[in-house]
Amino acid sequence: MATFGNSNFSRSPLSDITLKFQNIEYQLPTKSKNSSIFSINKVEKKRILKGLSGHVSPGELLVMLGPSGSGKTTLLSALGGRLANQNLTGSITYNNKPISNLNKRKIGFVTQQDTFYPHLTVFETLYYTALLRLPNSLTKNEKVEQANLIINQLGLTKCRNGIIGGTFIRGVSGGERKRVSIGQEMLVNPSLLFLDEPTSGLDSTTAQRIMTMLKEFTIFNNRTLVMTIHQPSSRLFYMFHKILLLSDGSPVYFGKGTDAINYFAGVGFSPEIAMNPSDFLLDLSNGIASYEEVENGNTTEIVKQKLMSAYVENIYPILAEKFKEQDNQNIHKVSNIANFELTWCTSWWTQFHVLLKRDIKERKHQAFTIFTTFQVMVIAILSSILWWQSQTRVEDQIGLLFFITIFWAFFVLFQSIYAFPSKRAMIAKERMSGMYRLSSYFTSSMICDLPMNLTLPTIFLIIVYWASGLKPDVVTFFATFLVLLLNVLVADGLGLALGALFMDLRIATTLGTIIMVASMIVSGFFVKHVPTTISWIKYLFVGYHTFKLFVDIQFSKTDTYECGGNDSCLVTDLSSLALIKLDVGTWWSVLALLLMLVACRLLAYFALKRLGKVN
Numbered sequence: 001m002a003t004f005g006n007s008n009f010s011r012s013p014l015s016d017i018t019l020k021f022q023n024i025e026y027q028l029p030t031k032s033k034n035s036s037i038f039s040i041n042k043v044e045k046k047r048i049l050k051g052l053s054g055h056v057s058p059g060e061l062l063v064m065l066g067p068s069g070s071g072k073t074t075l076l077s078a079l080g081g082r083l084a085n086q087n088l089t090g091s092i093t094y095n096n097k098p099i100s101n102l103n104k105r106k107i108g109f110v111t112q113q114d115t116f117y118p119h120l121t122v123f124e125t126l127y128y129t130a131l132l133r134l135p136n137s138l139t140k141n142e143k144v145e146q147a148n149l150i151i152n153q154l155g156l157t158k159c160r161n162g163i164i165g166g167t168f169i170r171g172v173s174g175g176e177r178k179r180v181s182i183g184q185e186m187l188v189n190p191s192l193l194f195l196d197e198p199t200s201g202l203d204s205t206t207a208q209r210i211m212t213m214l215k216e217f218t219i220f221n222n223r224t225l226v227m228t229i230h231q232p233s234s235r236l237f238y239m240f241h242k243i244l245l246l247s248d249g250s251p252v253y254f255g256k257g258t259d260a261i262n263y264f265a266g267v268g269f270s271p272e273i274a275m276n277p278s279d280f281l282l283d284l285s286n287g288i289a290s291y292e293e294v295e296n297g298n299t300t301e302i303v304k305q306k307l308m309s310a311y312v313e314n315i316y317p318i319l320a321e322k323f324k325e326q327d328n329q330n331i332h333k334v335s336n337i338a339n340f341e342l343t344w345c346t347s348w349w350t351q352f353h354v355l356l357k358r359d360i361k362e363r364k365h366q367a368f369t370i371f372t373t374f375q376v377m378v379i380a381i382l383s384s385i386l387w388w389q390s391q392t393r394v395e396d397q398i399g400l401l402f403f404i405t406i407f408w409a410f411f412v413l414f415q416s417i418y419a420f421p422s423k424r425a426m427i428a429k430e431r432m433s434g435m436y437r438l439s440s441y442f443t444s445s446m447i448c449d450l451p452m453n454l455t456l457p458t459i460f461l462i463i464v465y466w467a468s469g470l471k472p473d474v475v476t477f478f479a480t481f482l483v484l485l486l487n488v489l490v491a492d493g494l495g496l497a498l499g500a501l502f503m504d505l506r507i508a509t510t511l512g513t514i515i516m517v518a519s520m521i522v523s524g525f526f527v528k529h530v531p532t533t534i535s536w537i538k539y540l541f542v543g544y545h546t547f548k549l550f551v552d553i554q555f556s557k558t559d560t561y562e563c564g565g566n567d568s569c570l571v572t573d574l575s576s577l578a579l580i581k582l583d584v585g586t587w588w589s590v591l592a593l594l595l596m597l598v599a600c601r602l603l604a605y606f607a608l609k610r611l612g613k614v615n
């Protein structure tokens with residue numbers, strides 16, 4: 001008998017799940033149409049799901065059908081425990097119990113959008129998933145074996161070493177991507193698998209192949225499958241065990257796929273010509289019935305009402321009877337659904353180690369792009385020419401120190417601001433499936449950032465420092481280098497925090513620009529007379545502290561420079577240093593930068609925590 005994956009690898013005592021859901025209602029607050037900018041917005045509730053019920057047992061495949069916008073994805077998310085529960089009512093049980101640590105681990109969810117790391121190959125994608133999602137009790141070889149098994153069973157052998165690809169990178173085909181997506185869930189051999197439109201956008205042969213594979217997985221492994229499908233072909237239709245037909249969020253049919261046509265004939269709706277049964281059902285759920293109905297003046301709304309009444313009369317009583325068997329005490333309101341803590345399959349160290357390896361593999365394509373390196377090299381060479389051997393031109397040197405401060409803060413901030421928003425869907429998907437702790441992901445991500453954050457500034461400073469004739473001794477160079485690294489790490493943390501907080505590049509880059517420009521102008525380089533009431537503001541910005549430290553390292557308050565004729569003036573009298581007290585509070589600035597470095601990362605970490613959370 002064919003089985004999917006090696007079921008010995010991942011089965012727990014709770015190997016089969018019967019899913020029951022009763023009277024599921026979901027409402028979303030919407031702004032009232034009548035509200036204007038002058039009136040207080042009136043919040044109205046839109047009913048998205050209206051009294052949906054059903055059940056599906058191991059070895060069965062339940063398919064939700066309905067027109068676009070009828071609520072299929074919303075219901076699937078609710079059943080998978082992925083919907084904000086304050087707006088959700090009704091009862092959802094897994095083996096007559098609410099969702100918990102134990103059964104959450106046995107649930108797989110394949111979303112409509114395939115989300116991957118585009119540079120990883122098909123094998124690497126499944127390999128890292130296996131390492132992270134299969135329990136520590138398995139050896140690495142057993143996990144690799146499981147990944148290879150899934151590749152064979154899903155017919156992915158030919159594209160095993162092809163990269164997945166993405167919007168800008170050509171990769172494997174849409175059907176292959178979809179199979180990888182499904183494979184990622186099948187790897188853990190879930191007892192209950194949810195799939196949102198697994199066949200959308202695929203040709204009918206590929207769709208048929210995927211459905212056959214899913215049906216075999218259901219039957220041979222005794223798994224429970226729930227999926228949404230937009231418009232199945234007639235070949236697919238006859239593969240479904242159970243159907244839930246939705247119309248505007250309301251149920252119009254729940255029962256065996258093969259009984260559907262007879263049921264609708266029984267309540268007065270039959271297709272006029274031989275047609276794909278799913279086309280007929282979709283027409284009905286859109287309120288489009290026979291020519292006769294139209295002749296009788298029955299509008300789509302009347303047809304829908306008739307169908308809903310027929311459901312309440314004929315199907316709901318059977319379902320209600322079935323649910324009666326369930327002890328009232330055992331009916332758990334969905335408000336309990338998200339109150340669970342996940343237990344982890346793998347240790348923190350395993351997660352960190354695997355994520356680090358995956359990050360390095362994925363990022364080697366982006367970290368040192370020719371473009372980034374070229375950008376830094378051009379600026380380094382240009383700066384070296386402009387500030388060439390400027391030791392006698394103190395004002396120029398101060399200008400250079402200010403330029404280095406601002407250039408690196410801007411450069412790094414705008415690189416790192418993209419990091420989390422661009423991975424948002426990926427983090428949410430992986431966190432939602434309980435793949436790893438956020439702390440292990442975050443730590444590996446921070447470590448992966450280091451080569452980029454250390455190497456380019458180092459090369460830049462080596463070139464510019466010696467070409468421009470800054471203080472030519474090694475200790476001063478290293479001190480300048482350490483301050484530059486602090487500056488870079490703070491700017492990196494700030495970019496990560498802004499990205500993670502807003503997850504919207506437009507907002508994050510706008511705020512990043514405001515902060516950087518503020519950092520530039522409050523450091524005192526451009527303005528000498530700052531009102532005392534606001535002069536403290538400079539302490540809040542990375543630009544001031546970095547600039548102050550750079551100047552402190554290069555000059556002391558007794559240093560002078562030639563300021564016209566043979567006169568010499570004190571460096572501290574320069575207007576560009578008006579806000580900086582040389583040799584005072586140097587260590588406070590170091591401390592401030594260290595605090596900013598930690599605070600920004602903590603902020604980014606806590607902002608990321610909300611991703612992949614259901615509440």
Ligand SMILES: Nc1ncnc2c1ncn2[C@@H]1O[C@H](COP(=O)(O)OP(=O)(O)OP(=O)(O)O)[C@@H](O)[C@H]1O
Pocket residue numbers: 028048066067068069070071072073074075228230
């Ligand atoms: N977060 C939301 N905010 C506003 N409206 C929402 C939200 N989620 C769902 N809806 C609305 O709920 C209805 C059902 O959406 P849902 O995505 O579940 O439909 P669907 O049947 O899966 O559609 P499709 O087949 O096009 O994916 C739609 O009218 C949709 O606009």
